Amino acid sequence: MGNKNEKKNKKSSYMHDVLERFLSHKLAVVGLGLIILLIILVIVLPPLLELDPYTSHAQGGFNQKPSAAHWLGTDRTGRDIFARLVYGGRISLVVGILSTIVSMVIGIPLGLLAGYYRGWVETIIMRLADIFMSFPSMMLILVLVAVMGPSVISITVVLGILGWTQFARLIHSRVLSVREKEYVESAKAIGTKNWKIITKYILPNSFAPCLITMTFRTASSILMEASLSFLGMGVQPPTASWGNLMYDAQSIVVLSKQPWTWIPPGLCLVITVLSINFFGDGLRDALDPKMKI
Amino acid sequence: MKLKYVGKRILIIIPTFIGITILAYFLSSMSPGDPIDMIVGPSQLSAEDIARLRHSYGLDQPVIIQYFHWFARMLQGNFGISYRTAEPVLGMILSRIGPTLLITITSVVVSVLLAIPMGVGAAVKPYSLWDYISSGISFLAAAAPNFFVGLLLVYIFGVSLKILPVSGMYTTASSKSFGDLVRHMILPVAVLAFQQIGNLIRQVRGSMLEVLQEDYIRTAREKGLKEGRIVIRHGLRNALIPVVTTIGMNLPFIVGGAVVTEQIFGWPGIGTLMVQSIHARDYPCIMGITVFIAIVVLIGNLITDLVYGLLDPRISYK
Numbered sequence: 001m002g003n004k005n006e007k008k009n010k011k012s013s014y015m016h017d018v019l020e021r022f023l024s025h026k027l028a029v030v031g032l033g034l035i036i037l038l039i040i041l042v043i044v045l046p047p048l049l050e051l052d053p054y055t056s057h058a059q060g061g062f063n064q065k066p067s068a069a070h071w072l073g074t075d076r077t078g079r080d081i082f083a084r085l086v087y088g089g090r091i092s093l094v095v096g097i098l099s100t101i102v103s104m105v106i107g108i109p110l111g112l113l114a115g116y117y118r119g120w121v122e123t124i125i126m127r128l129a130d131i132f133m134s135f136p137s138m139m140l141i142l143v144l145v146a147v148m149g150p151s152v153i154s155i156t157v158v159l160g161i162l163g164w165t166q167f168a169r170l171i172h173s174r175v176l177s178v179r180e181k182e183y184v185e186s187a188k189a190i191g192t193k194n195w196k197i198i199t200k201y202i203l204p205n206s207f208a209p210c211l212i213t214m215t216f217r218t219a220s221s222i223l224m225e226a227s228l229s230f231l232g233m234g235v236q237p238p239t240a241s242w243g244n245l246m247y248d249a250q251s252i253v254v255l256s257k258q259p260w261t262w263i264p265p266g267l268c269l270v271i272t273v274l275s276i277n278f279f280g281d282g283l284r285d286a287l288d289p290k291m292k293i
Numbered sequence: 294m295k296l297k298y299v300g301k302r303i304l305i306i307i308p309t310f311i312g313i314t315i316l317a318y319f320l321s322s323m324s325p326g327d328p329i330d331m332i333v334g335p336s337q338l339s340a341e342d343i344a345r346l347r348h349s350y351g352l353d354q355p356v357i358i359q360y361f362h363w364f365a366r367m368l369q370g371n372f373g374i375s376y377r378t379a380e381p382v383l384g385m386i387l388s389r390i391g392p393t394l395l396i397t398i399t400s401v402v403v404s405v406l407l408a409i410p411m412g413v414g415a416a417v418k419p420y421s422l423w424d425y426i427s428s429g430i431s432f433l434a435a436a437a438p439n440f441f442v443g444l445l446l447v448y449i450f451g452v453s454l455k456i457l458p459v460s461g462m463y464t465t466a467s468s469k470s471f472g473d474l475v476r477h478m479i480l481p482v483a484v485l486a487f488q489q490i491g492n493l494i495r496q497v498r499g500s501m502l503e504v505l506q507e508d509y510i511r512t513a514r515e516k517g518l519k520e521g522r523i524v525i526r527h528g529l530r531n532a533l534i535p536v537v538t539t540i541g542m543n544l545p546f547i548v549g550g551a552v553v554t555e556q557i558f559g560w561p562g563i564g565t566l567m568v569q570s571i572h573a574r575d576y577p578c579i580m581g582i583t584v585f586i587a588i589v590v591l592i593g594n595l596i597t598d599l600v601y602g603l604l605d606p607r608i609s610y611k
Contacts, residue, residue: 131312138549146571147320223438227553230440256452266441273436
């Protein structure tokens, strides 16, 4: 009994330290607050304000200026831009988060395999990671999207597949350091099975850095999706995303005469990515003060 | 010894290069649509004519055989013929690579020259106003999508203030003066440099902070050297070594940024060619660009690796 309590106390004091370190990082707290606010807004606003991002409000004319009825005006087909901004936020966040999960699902097992079994498995996986990392992912993404056809799903999958290297490398290096530890050696000595060593010792030890990499990867996926959609090779209209809302601004007329159409999505992107990065920074300092990325 | 190291680095590059060509080729071959349709347009020819065309392009053979033919031709400098313009792909790439290298290399130089004083200043006086300003800039640079920065710059300098050109390399094709070129370069280079500077400032600050705690810095202080001399002669020279690696790792990222930046500023580089080719499903061109960029990036990585070795005598060339 006493032992169990002690363990519990130790665990809660670790969490307490982490929380304390995180809360002392003011920008990280602000970042987390903004992320939560943003998620709530994109979920709650559409039903609350009865936003409709698809119907054309042609009676007031296309390309309307901001008004009480349309806070950010309407686009060239008469759709309400504020509604599209909110719905676009949903898509941008979902693509960012889902593609990161895809990256983890691919990268973590590969990193584990490479680190644990070594030999030719390691050589193949890590060389493959080098190949992926030495090449401009933007180019590969463009080629892949051209092949698969641009859609929300294909963008998510492509960004997810190309993000595996970060997780594989991270887990690989973690495994290499953990597998030399005495407790793993002793577990091996008493005949513990490989998968049990992996799930019991190696994965829990890699959780913190994985979480941190996850936040930064989500931020960069959001940016990549936006770039692709801006080029017209990402999320396709009528579905809105922050990137494709800015597609029209490639024409100098829209750019110069209707700044209210492209500045808000741009600002949303900057604020979102900035918040996620601040949050990730705070998380890193809190979970693992020695770690560097 | 150095030659051996260089040789080994080049040997590592070869499988990487082959890997990229395989990836590019098989991806393109999986793409929907018949290449013959792209070349001649659908249903203008009889079935026999199509079969003959198919044979003459080698499209009737298995994909693996096609890949080897393509690879062998490519090694001889034959990247095929563009479906879109019917010109040789290599010629199209070569005419576009200069403008792209011009803005990307300039942007690397500009961002390094700006990041060094900002990062060093921040490291010399941590938690000072200067530190906050430079880390603020670095956070902002990492979070701002480069196309948004580009649009804002066009809006401010091109539309509102009307002091800088926002499109192309020269005002008119006939007036190719150096000054005109520089004026056209300012905004695209600014976008690309801003995109890199966040990482660089962080790296300079971090490695400078680390170096300033080394024993040899303390020794230099105890010898009574002036602080400025210590920071620059003893600190900066060592702190810059990891920065070289950061530049190398940034390369793929800069090329990706160039695609978007060129698109915004109508810069006649490889990025706009890529976007045009993708819209037209011009696969010979897409594959050619992919392979060409791979070569450029791999050479860039090799150069930064070697510079790193030159700068840091502790690295053994084995």
